Amino acid sequence: MDWTRHLLIVPILLPLITGAALLLIDELRHTLKAFLSIASGVLLLVTAIALMRLADGVVDGGGALSSSYALANWPAPFAIVLVLDRLSALMLALVSTLAVAALVFSTARWDRAGPHFHTLFQFMLMGLGGAFLTGDLFNLFVFFEVTLAASYGLLLHGSGAFRVRAGLHYIAINLAASLLFLIGVSLIYGTAGTLNMADLAVRLPGLSAEDRALLHTGAAILGIAFLVKAGMWPLCFWLPSAYMAAAAPVAAIFVVLTKVGTYVLLRLSLLLFAPEAGATAGFGGTVLLWGGMATILFATSGVLSSQALGRLAGFSVLISSGTLLAAVGIGNTAVVSGALFYLVSSSLSVAAFFLLIELVERTREPAADVLSVTMEAYGDETDEREEHEDQEVGVTVPGALAILSVSFGCVALLLAGLPPLSGFIAKFAMLTGLLNPDGLGSVAEISGRIWLLVAVVILSGLATLVAMMRSGVRIFWAPLEELVPRVVMVEVAPIVALLALCAVLAVWGGPMLSYTEAAARSLHAPSSYIQSVLGTGHPPGGAR
Amino acid sequence: MTAAILLWSVTAAQAMLVAAMGCYAYRVIRGPRAQDRVLCLDAMYVTAMLLVLTIGIRSGSAIYFEAALIIAVLGFVSSIALAKFLMRGEVIE
Amino acid sequence: MELTLAIAIGVLTGSGVWLVLRPRTYQLVIGLSLLAYAVNLFIFSMGRLRVGAAPVLGPGGAGDPAALADPVPQALVLTAIVIGFATTALLLVVLLVARGLTRNDHVDGREPN
Amino acid sequence: MELSPLLLILILPFVASLAVVLSPGASREPVTWITGLTLLACLIVTLSLYPSVSGGDALRLQIDWIPSLGLNFTLRMDGFAWIFAALVSGIGLLVVMYARYYMSADDPVRRFYLFFLAFTGSMLGVVLSGNLVLLVVFWELTSIFSFLLIGYWQQSQAARDGARMAMTVTGMGGLALLGGVLIVGHIVGSYDLDDALRSGNLIRSHSLYVPALLLILLGTLTKSAQFPFHFWLPNAMAAPTPVSAFLHSATMVKAGVFLMARLWPVLSGTPEWFMILGIAGMTSFVLGAYLAMFQNDLKGLLAYSTISHLGLITLLLSLGSPLAAGAAIFHMLNHATFKASLFMAAGIIDHETGTRDMRRISGLFRYMPITGTLAMVACAAMAGVPLLNGFLSKEMFFAEAVETHADSWLDTAAPYAAVLGSALAVTYSLRLIHSIFLGTPPESFPREPHEPPFWMRFPVMFLVVACLVVGIMPAQTIGPFLHVAVSSVLGGAAPEYSLALWHGFNLPLAMSIVALVAGVLLYRVAGDYLERSERPPLFGRIQGQRIFERVMVAISWRWAHLFEGAFGTNRLQPQMRLLVAVAVAAGAVPLLASGLSFGPLGNGPTDFAFTGLWSVGMICAVAAAYQAKFHRLAALALLGGTGLVTCLTFVWLSAPDLAATQLVVEIVTTVLILLGLRWLPKRSLDVPEPGGWRPRLRRFRDLAIAVVAGLGMTAISYAVMTRTPPDSIAKFFVEKAYSEGGGLNVVNVILVDFRGFDTLGEITVLAVVALTVFALLRRFRPAPDSIERPEQQRIQRSNDEAEPDTEVGATKAEYLYVPSVIMQWMFPVVIVLAAYLFLRGHDAPGGGFAAGVAMAAGFILQYMAAGTVWVEDRLRILPVAWIGGGLLLAAFTGAASMLLGDSFLTSYFRYLELPIVGKVPLASATLFDLGVFGVVVGATVLMLIAIAHQSIRRLRAARLEEERQRWN
Amino acid sequence: MNRLLPYPLLTAALLLMWLLLTSFSTGQFLVGTAVAIGASRAMAALHPSKPRLRRWQLLPKLLGIVTLDILRSNIAVASIIIRGDRRDRVAGFVAIPLDLRDKTALAVLACIVTSTPGTAWVEYAPESGVLLLHVLDLADEAEWIAVIKNRYEALLMDIFE
Amino acid sequence: MTHAENLPAWASLLTAFLVLLGSGLTLLGAIGTLRFRRFFERVHAPTLGTSWGTGAIALASIVCFSALGSRPVVHELLIGVFMIVTTPVTLMLLARAALYRDRTEGNREAPPRSLLRRTHGG
């Protein structure tokens, strides 16, 4: 019996079971809950790495591998399938890395700021795992909803006026977007008669022109839903406040949320609207490119005009989103490969930033923080026994300030894309890919829009540098009073670990980039994906 | 022949029930007072249940019965909630 | 019948969109609920309309797929109903809490000046 | 891997900086020694490599980094790199010696040496990089560490601003450089320096040459503080003097000219190169010297002089002649020597007198004659006085200035500018000497000055001696090294030049004399004026720094704000509007492109009842939209009406499962919203509707959007409904539902079997939302206006009080007296109904979800009948456990199939033949559905009861609010 | 017995409901019994007031009377609606002092009164036992009091008390 | 509606009659809510639908399905029973709420609370 086959379900099943089991444990047993939750996160990380190796290890003729898992033993286009390829494995690894970091961080205080933190977190991981693995459009909707529902809970975790106000917007917008998702999926089903992505790719060319137009309408509406999640201008205004309002570990894992939208856009656009799809494919690409650039520009202005660090970080998320969207819009292998590297690097660094912000802000106004929390600590009798939010967290650690400031500096470099950390490698890889689509040394005409993108990407880095420097100097160099960093080890360690990972990514940029390159190549050759889902005999583009 | 009569009478019955729903809807919209709205919404539920039964008769299938049963057993829950809200300003005290 | 339903979907969508663009949180809740109806009907309509052809098989599993309504959109609508119910509840509670914290029922938590 | 000496030079400083971080204790001695010895080691290793590079070869080391992108860790040392490496480590070593005495005991020296070492390493990296991208990496690192060094005294505003400005300008330049390097890489097909150096013609003839040049020069000119980017440098003087001595003599600013020299064979020789560098260099040369004259701050003077001298180098490089390039390289070395010594001398003066303001210092010679002598010699070198190294390179400069290189006005102007700049240099050098060392000492110094310790003076002395030695016998000292450097830059084709003090009486010498005399005269005439002036008469008001700050504030703050405000919003309504509009547009584009067509099926048989039904439904919907603002209850009722019509539609159109589920959900949702309505106080009608045309226009626009969205949905749904259905996956489900899924109700089989995975996710959503609601409500604090009992209850209470024969609460008890009996008796009925719906689901409409909601409705009914306290006295529902248990049951049922080797969620069913009872169907999907049931019951009850509980908590909230009022 | 079957009559009724809903087969009988027992035990958890049916054989009689009365009232109200709102019809409230005290019996009375078109249960004061009824066509107040008290209350008291 | 042809004539006609009766009564009730001027009159109108309206249509269903399946199908009885049991609850609560509102608003037509004190009879 081939047990590795079942590895594909683990990223969904493990957090589900953990989350559900945590519900049955008494709320007072924090340590046990945290331990189980982190253990699940670590196991998830191990699984994700195993999946990455699995996806990278066995290579079929096309140089790309994907394997599928048909749920409930039904044959493929009818059953819901999970599909593993390098991209999904990479996303899983990223998610679980951030999850472990955020979970460890949360044990300092956030996991007790409200009930069922760990359960919500696990369910969010489940949703993300499902969204990355599923090969079925409607199932994707379901896992999007799982992710979103958990994100609502996590965003509101800890309550408070600002959080609730931001949460209201976040929820309202995402509910509307979910409705668009449903419209899109059902329209696709209504015209093509299937929900399976691979099957859809096979059926598409056989559709009549009128049906295809309707299906494209569905796809476009679907795309809007993803763009809301990915945070493309002008659908992104909810994002900075929401991310700023979220508790630090929550914001850290939220960083991946925008990436889910990008992931799906990348996956679907290359699977369904591969270059041969004609006009519509080009149109989608154009929208992504220009929208991405507009997002970068808007977010850049946001980064510059942000006074609060949380807001700045929120706009950084948008910059990274815009960059990814534009890269997806360009769509060639080299750029996508760089973009995937960028995705990982920027996620790690923004997550580290969100975690760091909490410590920095606490350093700055130790009293105000406590005050704002106690003001909200209204509730019934059960509140007092488990919610120690008003407790002072952490102790004064010698050298903590140095660690915080060095971390801040690293984050600044990462976000601005300055050397020597992975942020630079990521941008460089993308820019090189933009200018040399077929590899260094090949002759290629560079269009104006690409130059524009190069300029926008570089300028956004500069703006980030200016903004980060402004904040960093204000915080670390010009303190109004003596800085008293009160932190605990479990808070500092995840930040340092994430940043160290960025450094490792920079040093081992070569292997990592060859992985992303292989991932990008297989995305551009959907036949392997289709075959792994439907079996052989389904040539891409061939009607049955 | 009798089949036609049945068909026509069921169709007519459905039309009448829909008309009844229209009347109730008018009251729900126009009120004038909240109690009128609640009363007529409740009546709409009942009428809807009757409509479900006629659809069942028309299709000759018993599978629509559950819907009717749910209205009969649970339909009053929301009406009670509305009525209680009117009386006490609070549904559960 | 198709036309009736299509118009109904349009009217529900229009009413919902109108409400979703309004400033009060309660309008938002009602608007999203209306939109949810519209979308559920839309999904449902993607399976085409059939009268008296519920996808329930006869005894022994008898049933001609062509003679029965498409069960897939129905299953999708069921999931959508559940999720819609959950999110309506959530939105409602969030607006209550927001109302409590901001003392205001504007969607932005403060009256525009 | 063998540790290459090249690698060693590069990593030693970084390793040492780590050692500095980890060194124990706060003592300054160990870290100073670590730093000094490291630099010494770098210097020795560098010097030892001379034989390998003196032959004109380059040492190379390549470690693969990201080969696919052409980015490798390539180190490359030729003569030019060698001489720079030696310069950097040598002057670094001297500066460390100096800093040992300069830095005060209060300064956190560990941080200083940490940054210093890292900076040195980065600078060595720039010098030794054999890959252009790697060079950019180290380039940016020098910016970063110089930022940290300049801002070392972070408590000072000037240090913070200076550091920020330096970082902003050079960081911007670095990014431009990256852009330029990317283009060069695109043209050459490689980022390798050797490849680039070989491709000069290719690059210069490429259409992208100009952008590449512009970007690269943007990088180098900012780094070298050349006009118009010169303004950051004077502000960087807020750094500790050892930093200035290092950064502004041998390193930071030199990186720019270093790179221009490095790429000279590739980029130079074109009119663009000539014009850009010529203008920048000439302007910097003259303007820097001019502004230097007026500086009252000693370090300020040196800073502007640095700008001026680097302008000279840039100008030389611009000329495009090999001889000029050689002169440029020579001047780089000379400038490093005398400027480093001068900075250190300035530091000594500052250290000893406590001020750097030249107006407050004079006659210092008598207090510190040795230092004074050294400084005066270095000044003379700076002024280009014969017998000193500065004179030699200046002579070469004059010689090149008079040559015609690219017939243009620049060429014509060059000799005059050269003389003018040199004369001004003489003036400011004289001013420095005169103002500080000569004249009568003031009444009092902030501190009584005296000679510094020997080892603090030693670096200055060493460098001044070097100036002298090179100045007197250039050919015998610097000559061979310079030759190696120049020829490595020029690619073996080193020009013939003679390094000698005396070339005979020629034009350059005449120019030198003119400049010297003019400079002295100028000082005689204007010396006093310079000493008194606050700011230069010309250009004094145009301060690059202030302009820069203005621009930065405008762009990075004000404009950014405006931009963000103009293209973004924090309000929900515009966001929603945009979302709808964008979605409508996105949906319309494909249809507009190829036209919307309706299918052949057309509008099926018209059923008037159905049409009538939807007339009711639509009217309800529109009315709900209309009423939602002021009449919440009416809107809710109307919403219920629409929902009811939707349910009926499902019944009508063959979807009994949907109808059943929608009905129960409808009922529970109504209760839910009503529970919430209690906390939304009445909307006061007296808030005036905003009048005027703008709100009306806004409403009209919203209406238009709503109408368009509605029309769009109508159009696409009608288009699909009238089409012949595609060959869909549904067929499979219908065929296999009974034979392989074991159920007659295809929809239910899809839910629990074919697509059970969706259902698993769906119940998770429900669970998550319920937990969220629960969590949120635990912190719920009602608005003050809804803390009170509802109006009805207050009235009823007061009535109860007023009535003679009733107690308080009688009304409440009485009005439910009879109804509650019925409500309670319905409880078991609801349970049976739920069980019925659940068990029937697989074969007929129903299933876990509908059953769960029905069950929950049963519980709610009891809460309504008798109140929270009463029910919870009798029933312990534990909804969270229901949720957790349900999820686990569903998950484990699914996982169980994995034990049998099947996929997750595979279901099994068989008929069991039991005595008496007969055939009993057993399906594992039922267990799964039971999990669904559990989650649904738990989640629904949890949500509703959590809201209901607020009414009990109300009292507590009221008390807290009262307390709050008292405190405020 | 009491612990397992706290409300035998209820259990039986629920079982009957189950069998009506499904089918009268052995299997369903077993399942129905289980469900009915479970449901009635859940009911027991609420500790409702336990009605005692003293003479349940009178129930069919009650049912018959009520069915006929409702039919008659249907016709009466329908004709009122058809004829329109005439001046000579007087609608109004009637206060009826009841002797019936059993809550369940009162609930049954409420069902009867309310299900009968033309009469509406408006208010009941438990301590005085007075019922306020609204009558659509209130020709004779005393007659209504008599009808309620003699036709229904007496019978209900026979059955329940 | 092909199944109708399998119905015996008596069943068809009976079903048709009952269905028309029930829906007619229901419609009349609905019209009543439009016609009556006061709330307490309108309360009576929907009961036409909940009593014999429901009864007739449920009976129609019973007749139809019993005749179709040639065996008694009586589960519609449950609908009638639950209708009779549950409708009063809403109406009682509503009427009470309306009465209370009338009283607090000082509506003269509202019967005073004093009516409920036991003044006569016993």
Ligand code: NA
């Ligand atoms: Na009812």
Ligand code: NA
């Ligand atoms: Na009545």
